[in-house]
Amino acid sequence: MAVGNELWANWLERLYNLRRDKSGSHERPHKPALLLSIIDLLDRGEITRNEIPLSDKLIETFKRYFAVVRRQNDQATIQNPFFYLSGDQFWRLVPKAGEGIYQAGATSGAPSVAALRRRVQGGEFNSGLWRLLSDPLARHQLREGLIARYFPQDRDRLAALIATNPVAQPSATLREEMPPGRDGAFRRTILVIYDFRCAACGVQITLENKTVSLVEAAHLIPFSLSRNDQPTNGIALCPNHHWAMDRHLIAPVPDRSKRSGIWRVNENRLDNRIEGQRDLMAIAGKSVILPGEEKFYPSLESLRWREQHLVTTY
Numbered sequence: 419m420a421v422g423n424e425l426w427a428n429w430l431e432r433l434y435n436l437r438r439d440k441s442g443s444h445e446r447p448h449k450p451a452l453l454l455s456i457i458d459l460l461d462r463g464e465i466t467r468n469e470i471p472l473s474d475k476l477i478e479t480f481k482r483y484f485a486v487v488r489r490q491n492d493q494a495t496i497q498n499p500f501f502y503l504s505g506d507q508f509w510r511l512v513p514k515a516g517e518g519i520y521q522a523g524a525t526s527g528a529p530s531v532a533a534l535r536r537r538v539q540g541g542e543f544n545s546g547l548w549r550l551l552s553d554p555l556a557r558h559q560l561r562e563g564l565i566a567r568y569f570p571q572d573r574d575r576l577a578a579l580i581a582t583n584p585v586a587q588p589s590a591t592l593r594e595e596m597p598p599g600r601d602g603a604f605r606r607t608i609l610v611i612y613d614f615r616c617a618a619c620g621v622q623i624t625l626e627n628k629t630v631s632l633v634e635a636a637h638l639i640p641f642s643l644s645r646n647d648q649p650t651n652g653i654a655l656c657p658n659h660h661w662a663m664d665r666h667l668i669a670p671v672p673d674r675s676k677r678s679g680i681w682r683v684n685e686n687r688l689d690n691r692i693e694g695q696r697d698l699m700a701i702a703g704k705s706v707i708l709p710g711e712e713k714f715y716p717s718l719e720s721l722r723w724r725e726q727h728l729v730t731t732y
């Protein structure tokens with residue numbers, strides 16, 4: 419099943435902006451951990467319908483993910499995200515026959531697991547998101563996006579957890595779903611010359627002999643404007659940094675020698691008091707992680723375009 423790019427970007431953005439509870443500047447990991455657990459069970463074929471019960475299996479899976487991502491005094495209370503995810507407008511609790519609808523905010527605190535099981539059939543995703551989650555490749559990418567956004571520091575341990583799931587690895591048939599033609603060629607070229615490494619944070623995760631990669635290829639000057647698919651107009655980025663660069667929150671700009679690049683961040687739009695944004699701001703002043711061969715370095719023109727848009731976008 420082909421998944422439209424626009425639809426895909428839209429959902430990724432919504433998942434990148436989950437409303438989360440805070441304790442000081444620490445944002446609770448419950449909602450993204452629940453989503454990772456559901457993705458895990460989808461991979462295993464334990465969930466097949468868009469009505470996800472609060473099952474023992476889900477609770478057990480949630481606990482495994484939670485043990486990796488928890489911080490401070492975080493408690494593995496699945497009832498919280500299962501209930502409050504409905505506040506993000508893409509998850510709805512389906513009441514059992516004869517029961518009223520639970521609404522986030524309608525009561526004080528989340529109901530207990532027992533109460534949820536008594537009154538709720540399961541959770542249901544918005545049908546557009548469910549379509550993406552039902553597609554193994556799209557699901558894989560959503561998971562990588564969630565990890566890059568919420569748990570970059572736990573990436574290795576999460577990858578190890580996911581690797582224990584024999585069906586989580588995209589199969590050979592999925593590789594054929596990689597975009598063919600122009601897009602596919604650009605992507606492949608950029609990933610290879612950057613050795614599958616994000617040019618901002620250096621993360622490098624590949625599966626299946628480098629046919630599946632967390633890292634994405636991005637145009638510096640958008641293709642719609644430049645019609646330029648040369649490697650010198652591209653860069654490899656993880657979903658997190660790709661997302662931020664597309665929104666002109668961060669940019670690779672020419673360094674003083676004008677031969678390579680350094681990262682700049684948009685200080686007007688990022689706030690280092692906020693956890694996720696602080697991580698983005700941390701790359702300010704760092705060198706762009708470049709390809710091995712100088713002929714593939716980003717062109718000065720492309721870096722200047724990024725610089726201009728960074729400073730003029732408020």
Ligand SMILES: [Zn+2]
Pocket residue numbers: 616617618619620621655656657658659
């Ligand atoms: Zn990155």
